[in-house]
Amino acid sequence: MASEKQINVGGVLIGGGAPVAVQSMTTTKTFDADATLAQVLRLQEAGVDIVRVAVPGLPDADALPRIVAESPVPIIADIHFNASLAIRAMDAGVAAVRINPGNIGGADKVREVVAKAQETSTPLRIGANSGSLPEHLKWTATSDPIGALVQAAMEEVELLEELGFHDFKISVKSTSVPVMIGAYRKLSGLVPYPLHLGVTEAGTLVTGAVKSSIGIGTLLEEGIGDTIRVSLSVDPVEEVRVAYDILRALGLRHMGPEMISCPSCGRTNVEVHVLAEIVETRLRGYKEHFEVAVMGCAVNGPGEAGDADFGIAGGRDAGHIYAHGEVLKRVPQDQLVDEMFAEVDRWIAAGMPRPERGRRKLSLPVVGGPS
Ligand code: SF4
Structure with missing residues (x-):
């Protein structure tokens, strides 16, 4: 089911019946604000709704105020292991922060990040990835990868809920299409929060597009998922094109011809x-x-x-x-x-007039063939 709850990422509504939002991630060094903004602009021209940027260090966080100010689309900061970078990012005005509460430095650090998110009304993206499950779930994952992924996400959800924080979306990504489909199906029945869909490290253009189309497409067709990112090892503009191809094929959104x-x-x-x-x-x-x-x-x-x-x-x-x-x-x-x-x-x-028509009348002969 589409999520009950809705979050607002820099003006882009996610969940609660809003159109499925298309995301991508820059591949530039974020501290290189010129290069990052140039890539954000190319992504925006391709139709992206939201762009995520990696913030691995202080120079990247220092570039955020300018990137946020000049970006035509909301910016999400992707941060691991360092709560102070997440806090800096929120002070810089990012539209959302992607963190993994399990690796941000313990319960106190999670509390600090959540307090700043509440103070600045910044939504978070949390969630688990099959490649970086917490230690205590790695054994479970060998026999029940779906259960381990969902449990990891639910532990993060419970942590934030205990802090009275509900302004987040969740992902449970896997490189395995059946695992990610199973995990999102299970999670969607457990939480009211928006879900961010993706097949992680899907691959190169053709392989990755096929895996993403099957994984993301299957879930969207079932009404599961509120925002998508197609992860490809190519120019991220291609991620946006493939994302729209998926949405268009399902009749969910159209972008261009x-x-x-x-x-x-x-x-x-x-x-x-x-x-x-x-x-x-x-x-x-x-x-x-x-x-x-x-x-x-x-x-x-x-x-x-x-x-x-x-x-x-x-x-x-x-x-x-x-x-x-x-x-x-x-x-x-x-x-x-x-x-x-x-x-x-x-x-x-002339205003794109379309004639009324049922099945079109053609002047050309129509015979059978292999098309
Ligand atoms: S596949 Fe293309 S070339 Fe062949 S009959 Fe159909 S339209 Fe013609």
Whole structure:
């Protein structure tokens, strides 16, 4: 279930039915405020709602006031082992702090951090990670990794609740997709707090996107989860793109245009993957939400892409451009992409009118095929 409680991270509402928020984390040295802010801006252009920055030392904490002041999106400080850095971060005005109460230096240090969070109305993110479970749960984890992860998180929850603090969200991340799915399912039945979903250290672009899509997507489809971070070993901008692909696929949020493309087959006379990459790159320049189809032929391509706002279907020398299920024109192959985008621009300038339609009527023949 979506969480009962809602927290406010620098103006971005998380939980309690708010739209699923997209997060990422910078890969720059946080003390390099110029580089960090430049990356935050790129993430914001990609649609990120919240950005987390690592704060491993004093120079990083010292850079926070400027980063917080100049960032266009809320900043979360990620802090381990050092309560005084967490307190400095809150004094710098960060929107939230991610801490692990189990490694922040004992009960007194947790109390200090919570007192500052209460004083500054700063939400916290707590939670466990299968790679850094507390010692007393490591043996449990060998036979019951889900139970160990949830128990670690619940011990943190109880600690904060005993201090009268309830302004937090929780994560129970694992590199194992079945373990993280099981842990979040279990945790969602135990707490009313917002859940931050992620498959930790998911991997490179393709592997990580697949693991994250299955893990995060499965939970979101069940109504579990309030904010997501796709962890990839690539440019964090890709994390945001994959996060939106997951949300878009589930019909939860849209960010910019959506492209569908056929897998190609022996009927095509064009390189569909090249066309698709060109179109996908150009679509990144649009903020509007619309759908474009890139199909390899005019046999059943248009039929299968009939719900798209615009589309192209490749041909030997000339291809078709279609809009809202109707063929607009036939143009030479080398002008196909430019001509379609000219039509898209005209349509956007006209206010993006969409005709009433049921199943689209197509001027092209529609026959069976492998799409
Ligand atoms: S038949 Fe389908 S898969 Fe094959 S090229 Fe045409 S649209 Fe693409």
